[in-house]
Amino acid sequence: MREVVEKKVLSENDRLAAELRERYREQNILCVNLISSPGSGKTALLEKTLSSFPKENCVAVLTGDIQTDNDARRLVRYGFPVRQIVTGGTCHLDARMVDRHLNEMGFRGPGLLLVENVGNLVCPSSYDLGEAAKIVLLSVTEGEDKPLKYPGIFHRASLMILTKTDLLPHVEFSPELALENARKVHPEIDYIALSSRTGEGFDQWLSWLSALQLKARREAATVPS
Amino acid sequence: MHEVGIASSILECVAEEAKRHQGVPILAVGVRIGELSNVDKDALEFAFEALTLGTPLEHLKLEVEWCPRRQKCLACAEEFSVHDLELACPKCGVNHSTCIGGTELDIAYLELEEPCVKS
Numbered sequence: 001m002r003e004v005v006e007k008k009v010l011s012e013n014d015r016l017a018a019e020l021r022e023r024y025r026e027q028n029i030l031c032v033n034l035i036s037s038p039g040s041g042k043t044a045l046l047e048k049t050l051s052s053f054p055k056e057n058c059v060a061v062l063t064g065d066i067q068t069d070n071d072a073r074r075l076v077r078y079g080f081p082v083r084q085i086v087t088g089g090t091c092h093l094d095a096r097m098v099d100r101h102l103n104e105m106g107f108r109g110p111g112l113l114l115v116e117n118v119g120n121l122v123c124p125s126s127y128d129l130g131e132a133a134k135i136v137l138l139s140v141t142e143g144e145d146k147p148l149k150y151p152g153i154f155h156r157a158s159l160m161i162l163t164k165t166d167l168l169p170h171v172e173f174s175p176e177l178a179l180e181n182a183r184k185v186h187p188e189i190d191y192i193a194l195s196s197r198t199g200e201g202f203d204q205w206l207s208w209l210s211a212l213q214l215k216a217r218r219e220a221a222t223v224p225s
Numbered sequence: 226m227h228e229v230g231i232a233s234s235i236l237e238c239v240a241e242e243a244k245r246h247q248g249v250p251i252l253a254v255g256v257r258i259g260e261l262s263n264v265d266k267d268a269l270e271f272a273f274e275a276l277t278l279g280t281p282l283e284h285l286k287l288e289v290e291w292c293p294r295r296q297k298c299l300a301c302a303e304e305f306s307v308h309d310l311e312l313a314c315p316k317c318g319v320n321h322s323t324c325i326g327g328t329e330l331d332i333a334y335l336e337l338e339e340p341c342v343k344s
């Protein structure tokens with residue numbers, strides 16, 4: 001006897017993520033979720049990003065790792081609230097972890113919440129954290145075919161950031177081919193190439209963030225609470 | 226490798242449903258896994274087996290329906306499956322479509338033991 005269930009496997013995570021999304025809307029928080037392989041430069045991107053913000057900006061960072069608080073220690077130097085989420089083996093962040101740490105941190109909007117996921121191109125893509133956008137990073141020392149190997153995350157991400165462009169003269173990597181592959185999986189994906197070392201491309205990245213913040217604000221204003 | 230987490234979410238759902246069916250044995254749980262869901266079928270089956278081994282759910286079967294990526298053409302509304310990442314519409318050729326399938330990670334159904342019919 002077959003009984004129809006029709007339920008999302010991750011319905012509990014989705015429920016919590018929806019609550020987070022509602023909280024972000026109410027408090028005017030823009031949350032973005034940064035996802036990449038280990039070593040693609042998520043933390044370096046955040047360091048450079050934080051260093052460019054005026055100290056009075058309302059910005060917070062949640063950074064996930066399986067072990068150590070090294071990333072939080074790197075990021076806290078810029079004067080913004082930073083919280084390390086040590087997952088203790090879990091290969092991704094989920095909405096419950098974000099909710100708990102956000103509460104403990106006492107972060108309130110309006111502002112920007114930057115979430116650095118655990119370095120992994122697979123699992124983090126399944127877990128909604130209530131973010132306005134998933135951002136996938138790909139460094140020039142990886143392969144151009146990463147989008148084809150990991151279509152799930154490139155399909156869900158709104159933006160692909162090509163990192164470490166200062167290394168392009170030293171590696172055989174074609175940004176055009178990487179973008180072509182990403183757009184095969186997700187034709188509408190936005191694209192920015194940058195170097196956290198030289199700062200090349202950062203204007204574009206910061207404008208992209210501001211535009212998203214503006215869009216989120218406008219949408220929040222049109223949704224009746 | 227988050228299939229263990231996915232498998233335990235499926236089992237939590239089964240346990241919840243089991244309460245509603247008070248004692249009617251559940252034989253199988255049917256799930257839909259999309260090709261863009263980033264869940265590996267074999268790893269999920271392995272995790273499911275490992276988690277149910279030696280528990281009352283040991284004989285519970287996991288039935289996986291694998292769902293390919295499907296797109297809907299925004300020009301002519303044709304719905305089509307995607308092969309080799311070819312996103313252009315097979316009917317009108319326009320390369321402007323939206324994803325309508327392949328991201329599934331759903332619990333579709335439970336297979337319950339037939340209640341005894343006394344004649």
